[in-house]
Amino acid sequence: MKKTILFVLMISVICTLRLSANPVSDSTQLASYLDGIVQAHLDDEHIAGATVSVVKDGKIIFKKGYGYADIEKDTQVNPDRTLFRIGSVSKLFVWTAIMQLYEQGKVELDTDINEYLKDFKIPDTYDEPVTLKHIMTHTAGFEDYILNLFAKDSAALKPLGNILKDEMPARVRKPGTYSSYSNHATAIAAYIVEQISGMSFNEYVEEHILQPLKMNRTTFSQPIPGNIDAELSKGYKYSGGELKEKYFEYVPLYPVGAASSTATDMARFIMAHMQLGTLDNKTILDSSTAKLMQSPAFRHHPDVNPMCYGFMDVSQNGVKIIGHGGDTFWFHTLMVFMPEKNLGLFVSLNSDAGGKVRGAMLEEFMDYYFPEDLEEPEFTMNMEDLKRFEGSYRGNRYPHERFTKIASMMGHTSVTVADSSKLRVKSREVSYYVPIDSLTFRNENNSNTLVFEKNEDGEITHMLKDMSPIVAYEKVSKIESTGFHQTLFGIVFIIFLITFVYWPLAYFVRKEYRQPVGKHLNFRMKLWGWLASFIFILFLALLTALTSDGNEIVFGVTTPMKVTFALPLIGVICTLLVLYFTYRIWSSGKYNWSGRIHYTILLLALISLIWQANYWNLLGFQF
Secondary structure, eight states: OHHHHHHHHHHHHHHHHHHHHOGGGOHHHHHHHHHHHHHHHHHHHTOOEEEEEEEETTEEEEEEEEEEEETTTTEEOOTTTOBEEOGGGGHHHHHHHHHHHHHTTSOOTTSBGGGTOSSOOOOOSSSSOOBHHHHHTTOSOBOOOOTTSOBSSGGGOOOHHHHHHHSOOOBOSOTTSOOBOOHHHHHHHHHHHHHHHSSOHHHHHIIIIITTTTOTTOBOOSSOOHHHHTTBOOEEEEETTEEEEEOOOBOSSGGGTOOEEOHHHHHHHHHHHHTTTEETTEESSOHHHHHHHTSEEEOSSTTSOOEESSOEEOOBTTBOOEEEEEEOSSOEEEEEEEGGGTEEEEEEEOBGGGHHHHHHHHHHHHHHHSOOOOOOOOOOOOHHHHHTTOEEEEESOSOSSSGGGGGGGSSOEEEEEEETTEEEEESSSEEEEEESSSSEEEETTSSOEEEEEEOTTSOEEEEEETTOTTBOEEEEOGGGSHHHHHHHHHHHHHHHHHHHHHHHHHHHHHHHHTOOOTTSOOHHHHHHHHHHHHHHHHHHHHHHHHTSSGGGGGGOOOHHHHHHTTHHHHHHHHHHHHHHHHHHHHHHOOSOHHHHHHHHHHHHHHHHHHHHHHHTTOSSOOO
């Protein structure tokens, strides 16, 4: 017992000394800590390489490359020279450019953006216009549009205005109500930069941001310019027990995710924003504009983190943190800074598994340097009240008007009552949340918060996560839930399969044994029912095969896929004939009951699948 008490006291003293010494400023200790966690993640998740930089009080106090930029050539990552694709961290250059134009009086953040657009206009779906503030906070109300987000060759690279004109996402909610992350909305903001400045976005960023900050190894060009092309890290995927080199990812909407940079360059970008727009006597933003950019612009609820003007607020452990994450298939990046601590962190990883590492690294960093002291919540809730929150919640960022809507079936968050004191929340992982007021819950192990919204009737409608200011989660009805659609589809598929196998088998058995047809359904009736079943089974099989790699759909719709989408239309025609024959079967009264019931069940299954296909935008050519 005495040994246990002594051990606890020692740990407390060590923690007190560590906190009071503020070891973030100790570059030796920081290097030791980062070496440990970064290398552990690289080993555990089979990641080829990473690049990291840390800034403190206006200086780079740590920068290092880990692992390999090119395994085949045995090239190690160099934080000064090795370029990593930074994905959506590129968007921060769009927002910085917009704020530059704003402080020059060339754009207004609350003005209808149609005033700045020349080649296309935003549809007037709602009375309220879309503004730059809406776009910067992801509250413009656009659906998600995932087709053609990436490309495998430069042929897909077209002028920004042309792409946006052809791929205008639908407006699906009133602007300013809920955040829902939108690549295309950000690209519209970049296009406005082009329209106002008269320069391509690449040229504008080069002249007004990269050159003043001496970010000489940062580029939006695709492919990478020849003078630094050899320094670009390869992207890797771990498969079959080894890391395999993957292709260069072209981003047609280049301002939203095409940038490549080094840890050192991104450290300079962080310092410029931490120092309110100025670095080495070069100013890219006035201090008042920089402060505005870092201030809250939209918040779902007072208890969840806000969106700033382009920056995401990912504050945790009682520390204000703003920044942005970025993901391509092979590269995963995080850039954040803590204004009150004069501290910034950049990390990028060059393998597919890096997506789950970048966020974990920030949490580990914060728990180590800024541990939080959680208090036990005093609020309690009875079982009946807890059950109000049970259900399936779907993120509002998904395609609404295209066949890719089916992607929204995946990734729902399930909320159930764990016991009389807490909720069980399951998305990718399971967490438990305890109530701290009538609509707010806190993770039992940290300060992460969930807030629920209710309508006028007291019914829960939304779930909001404090660490996800760019998305709201809608509570779906039973008929919209993944479980309902999967169950219904399973039943329908079994009916089709029985019909597909049983009728031909029964036909050949009767023919072989020369049994009289009698009151059995005639050949024509069965033929159309069987053909309808076959067509829908074929459609589902082909669609599954063509989309088996979920990542491929972002490269666009292929010709085989277009042909495949003709099948449901043929299936509808066959179903109409089955409907006609069902009427004939029941009105004549001459067919046996088993045949009538089977045929009717088949009709209901066909109608059910057509309804599902229409619900998921799979009926017709909804590209």
